[in-house]
Amino acid sequence: ILLTDKTKRDQARRRFKKGYNFSEKQVFALIPKQTAGRKKEGAVSNTPDTTQEIEPEEGTVNVCQISPKETIRDLAERIIRDNISEKEVEVIAKALSGTASNASAGLSRLTRLRRELKALGASKKIISATFIPDITCSANKIQKENRLLRENEGIYYPDHFSLESVKERLDSYVVSNIPDKQALADVMIMLCIRPGEIKDLHIFNGNVTGYGKNRDQQDIPR
Numbered sequence: 097i098l099l100t101d102k103t104k105r106d107q108a109r110r111r112f113k114k115g116y117n118f119s120e121k122q123v124f125a126l127i128p129k130q131t132a133g134r135k136k137e138g139a140v141s142n143t144p145d146t147t148q149e150i151e152p153e154e155g156t157v158n159v160c161q162i163s164p165k166e167t168i169r170d171l172a173e174r175i176i177r178d179n180i181s182e183k184e185v186e187v188i189a190k191a192l193s194g195t196a197s198n199a200s201a202g203l204s205r206l207t208r209l210r211r212e213l214k215a216l217g218a219s220k221k222i223i224s225a226t227f228i229p230d231i232t233c234s235a236n237k238i239q240k241e242n243r244l245l246r247e248n249e250g251i252y253y254p255d256h257f258s259l260e261s262v263k264e265r266l267d268s269y270v271v272s273n274i275p276d277k278q279a280l281a282d283v284m285i286m287l288c289i290r291p292g293e294i295k296d297l298h299i300f301n302g303n304v305t306g307y308g309k310n311r312d313q314q315d316i317p318r
Contacts, residue, residue, distance in 0.1 A: 120163070162191050168205060172212035175222065185225040199234030204260050206231065208267060262286060 109127055112118040162171065171192070175185055192209060193202030210226050239258065262282045269279055 162188065162195065168192075168208045169212050172209055172216055172218075175213065176216045176218060180222075182221050182225045185222050186228075189226040189228055193228060193231045198238060199231050200238045200260065202231050203235035204263065207260075207264060211264075211268065257285060 105127055109123045112123045112127075113120070166174070171188070174180070175188070180188070189206055189209065192205050193199070196202035196205055206226050206228065210223055213223050213226070239260075262285050265278070265282050266286065269275070269282075275283075
């Protein structure tokens with residue numbers, strides 16, 4: 097496929113990957129990297145090359161900077177290992193948030209990335225590059241709308257117990273330490289999302305037993 101516009105090439109790759117479930121290899125077979133210095137009027141090879149692609153336009157997010165198999169921890173380690181620049185980290189952060197279903201989930205991923213970078217001793221400049229104001233603003237708006245919706249339904253609980261806050265605390269817990277009451281409350285909140293009855297739940301020596309929620313049916317051990 098001959099696409100000389102950088103933005104259109106990225107958009108086409110995203111469309112093939114997300115809309116048609118194409119693999120990374122299939123996408124680059126159809127839309128290979130455009131080698132730096134190659135004239136736009138020239139033909140583009142059908143075989144992907146390993147040379148650096150033309151620098152993205154200002155504000156353009158190159159989703160190919162994040163591998164589908166790469167975890168957030170792997171991503172943080174790569175940023176440190178490859179000494180990726182502050183500008184590139186900002187582009188990566190935008191791409192990472194763009195892989196989430198909404199801004200709230202995107203903010204959660206960026207928070208996790210910052211935590212991993214801090215653990216690896218990243219500089220303040222690198223960590224600051226992962227703050228995306230637009231994502232934060234949109235996520236706060238979503239959380240506010242959800243909170244108002246719960247209040248209208250007569251349900252209210254502080255942001256301290258929101259899914260995002262609970263998950264963030266659980267991710268930071270050190271399992272070798274003795275859990276406190278807050279840790280127990282967070283675990284119970286997360287377990288309530290799963291089909292298990294808290295009152296019948298027993299956790300001991302790394303094992304978990306309980307009963308599934310089966311309305312009007314006999315309890316099934318899990």
